[in-house]
Amino acid sequence: MTTPTTTPGYDHDDPALAPSPITPVDLDLLKATVLFGPDDEAALRTAAEVLDGRIEQVLDVWYGFVGSHPHLLAYFSTPDGEPIGDYLDRVRARFALWIVDTCTRPYDERWLAYQNEMALRHTAEKKNKTDGVDSVPHIPLRYLVAFIYPITATIRPFLAAGGHDDEQVEAMFQAWFKSVTMQVTLWSQPYAGTAW
Amino acid sequence: MTTPTTTPGYDHDDPALAPSPITPVDLDLLKATVLFGPDDEAALRTAAEVLDGRIEQVLDVWYGFVGSHPHLLAYFSTPDGEPIGDYLDRVRARFALWIVDTCTRPYDERWLAYQNEMALRHTAEKKNKTDGVDSVPHIPLRYLVAFIYPITATIRPFLAAGGHDDEQVEAMFQAWFKSVTMQVTLWSQPYAGTAW
Ligand code: HEM
Ligand code: HEM
Numbered sequence: 001m002t003t004p005t006t007t008p009g010y011d012h013d014d015p016a017l018a019p020s021p022i023t024p025v026d027l028d029l030l031k032a033t034v035l036f037g038p039d040d041e042a043a044l045r046t047a048a049e050v051l052d053g054r055i056e057q058v059l060d061v062w063y064g065f066v067g068s069h070p071h072l073l074a075y076f077s078t079p080d081g082e083p084i085g086d087y088l089d090r091v092r093a094r095f096a097l098w099i100v101d102t103c104t105r106p107y108d109e110r111w112l113a114y115q116n117e118m119a120l121r122h123t124a125e126k127k128n129k130t131d132g133v134d135s136v137p138h139i140p141l142r143y144l145v146a147f148i149y150p151i152t153a154t155i156r157p158f159l160a161a162g163g164h165d166d167e168q169v170e171a172m173f174q175a176w177f178k179s180v181t182m183q184v185t186l187w188s189q190p191y192a193g194t195a196w
Numbered sequence: 197m198t199t200p201t202t203t204p205g206y207d208h209d210d211p212a213l214a215p216s217p218i219t220p221v222d223l224d225l226l227k228a229t230v231l232f233g234p235d236d237e238a239a240l241r242t243a244a245e246v247l248d249g250r251i252e253q254v255l256d257v258w259y260g261f262v263g264s265h266p267h268l269l270a271y272f273s274t275p276d277g278e279p280i281g282d283y284l285d286r287v288r289a290r291f292a293l294w295i296v297d298t299c300t301r302p303y304d305e306r307w308l309a310y311q312n313e314m315a316l317r318h319t320a321e322k323k324n325k326t327d328g329v330d331s332v333p334h335i336p337l338r339y340l341v342a343f344i345y346p347i348t349a350t351i352r353p354f355l356a357a358g359g360h361d362d363e364q365v366e367a368m369f370q371a372w373f374k375s376v377t378m379q380v381t382l383w384s385q386p387y388a389g390t391a392w
Contacts, residue, residue, distance in 0.1 A: 029267045030338065034345040071225045123391065141388040142226065145381040148344055149230040149374050178345050185341040191388040192337040195319065 007093045009130035012101065012114045020112035022186060027112060034182050040175035047172040048103035050162030055096050061154050063092065075139050087133045102179050112186070119187035141191040148184050152177045203289045205326035208297065208310045216308035218382060223308060230378050236371035243368040244299035246358030251292050257350050259288065271335050283329045298375050308382070315383035337387040344380050348373045 011017060031037070051058065066072045070081075076091070077083045098118075105111050120126040124138040152173075159172045189196045207213060227233070247254065262268045266277075272287070273279045294314075301307050316322040320334040348369075355368045385392045 026338075030342055032265060033268070033339055033342040035349075069228060072229070138391065141384055141392050142222075142381050143229060145341060145384055146226055146229040146377060149377045153231075153370065153373070174349065177349070181342060181345045185338050188337055188341055188384065188388075191391045192384075195334065195387045196337050 007097060008090055010094050010097055011117060012097070012105075012110070017110075017113045017117060019109065020116035020186075022112055022116070022189060024109060024112070027107065027186075030182055030185055031107075034178040034185075036175075036178045036182060039171065040178055043168075043171040043175035044103040044179065046164070046168065047159055047176060048100060050159055050164070050172065051099060051103065054158050054161065055099055058099065058155065058158055059092055059095060062095070062151070063088070065150055065154070072143065075136055075143075077136065078134055079136055084133050084135060087131050087135060090131050102176070102183070115183060115186045116189075119190050122187060123190050125190065141188060144184055144187055144191075148181055151180050203293060204286055206290045206293055207313060208293070208301075208306070213306075213309045213313060215305065216312035216382075218308055218312070218385060220305060220308070223303065223382075226378055226381055227303075230374040230381075232371075232374045232378060235367065236374055239364075239367040239371035240299040240375065242360070242364065243355055243372060244296060246355055246360070246368065247295060247299065250354050250357065251295055254295065254351065254354055255288055255291060258291070258347070259284070261346055261350070268339065271332055271339075273332065274330055275332055280329050280331060283327050283331060286327050298372075298379070311379060311382045312385070315386050318383060319386050321386065337384060340380055340383055340387075344377055348376050 066076070067083075073083055074081060076088050101111075101114075117126075121130060122139040122144060127138050128135050155176055156169075156173050159176070160169045164172070262272070263279075269279055270277060272284050297307075297310075313322075317326060318335040318340060323334050324331050351372055352365075352369050355372070356365045360368070
C-alpha cells in the first residue's frame, strides 16, 4: 500500500491545514441525518481490511468509468480536451489514500479540515494548484452529487469479496453509502455558501 | 390513491410552469453519470406497482424520521419551532404523488420543469409560498444532499414486499437510488448557480 507521506499533494496531516468552516456540531447533525453511528464505524474498519489489497482494482473500475465518459474525463484534461496523464496518476494515488481514510480515520476536526481542502480542490479556488496543471478551472457541483451513485454502487462487489456473510457485507455497504453521502454533503459547502 | 388534480399545490401539469434552466442535454449527461437507462425505467414501473397501496406506510417511515429529529422538523415549523400540522399534511400529499411520479413519469422537459419548481420550493425563493405558511425561510442544501441516504435506504423493504425475486428487488432498488441521486442533483442547481 502507498505510504501517505510520500504521496504528492496528500496533506491530511499537514499542521498548516486551515480549519473547516463546518463545526463538529454541524457534523453531528449530518451524521444523525444519514443515520451514521458506531456500528458504521466498526463496519468501515472491517471494510478497510477487505479492501486492502483490492484498492488498485477499485480504482481501475472508477478510472475506467471516468475515462470512458468524455464529459467526465474533461475535468482531468487541458481546456482543449487533452487528458493529462500525470494529473490522472497523481490524483489516483491520493484517491487510494482517501479510500483508506474513509474506512479508518476518526471523523474529527482534522478530518473535517481535510474534507474542506478536498472540497476546495474540486472548485475554482483550488483545482489544478496541488499538481500545477493546466486543466479546466472547476468541477461542477452536479457531478459531485451525481457521483454518489457510482462511487457507492461499484464498491459492493469488492466488499463482498472478503468472504464475509451477507449481513456483514450489507453493513459495510450501508456504512460506505452513508459516509460517501456525508462527504459529498460536506464538499457541497463551498458551492452553496450561506445556503449550505 | 390520491388524484393529482385534487392535491393542493401539486403543479406538475400546470401549463404555466416555467421551463427548467437545465436542458435535456444536461439531463442526458446526468443520466450517463448515474448509469440510468431503459432497464431502470422498466424497474421503476415495476416499483410503482409494488409501492401502490404501500405509499402511506413509506410516508409514515419518512415522516417518523423527520418528526423524531428536531433539526429536521424545524423546516416544517414556525421560526419559533412550533410544527405546522397543516403544512406537514399538505406536503405529505404532494410527497405521495412524487413517489408515483418518480416511478412512472417520463423524465422529459415537463418533468424537468417540475423538478425545477420542487427545487425552488426548498429554497428561499419559493419555500412556504405554495401553502401560505409562516415557516423558516429555506432548507439548507446540506440536508437535501444528505437525504439521499434515508430516502434510498428506507425504500428497500417496501420494494421487497411485493414477492419479486432478489434480482428484481435489487434492480428496483438500484433504479430508485439512481433516480433519487439524479433528482437531488437537479435540486442542487438553484443553490449553486453558475458553479452547478
Ligand atoms: C463522490 C464524489 C467524489 C469523490 C469521493 C472524489 C474523490 C476525490 C479525491 C479523494 C481526490 C483527491 C483529494 C486530494 O487531493 O487528496 C479528488 C480529486 C479530484 N477529483 Fe474527485 N471525487 C468525486 C467527484 C469527482 C468528479 C465528479 C470529478 C469529475 C470527473 C472529479 C475529478 C477530480 C479531479 C480533477 C481531482 C483533482 C483536483 C485537483 O486539481 O486537486 N471528482 N477527488
Ligand atoms: C432526497 C431529498 C428530498 C426529497 C426527495 C424531497 C421531496 C419533497 C417533495 C416531493 C416535496 C413536495 C414538492 C411539491 O410541492 O410538489 C417536498 C417539499 C418539502 N420538503 Fe422536501 N425533499 C427532500 C429533502 C428535504 C429535506 C432535507 C427537508 C428538511 C427537513 C425537506 C422539507 C420539505 C419541506 C418543508 C417542503 C415544503 C416546501 C414548500 O414550502 O413548498 N425536504 N420535498
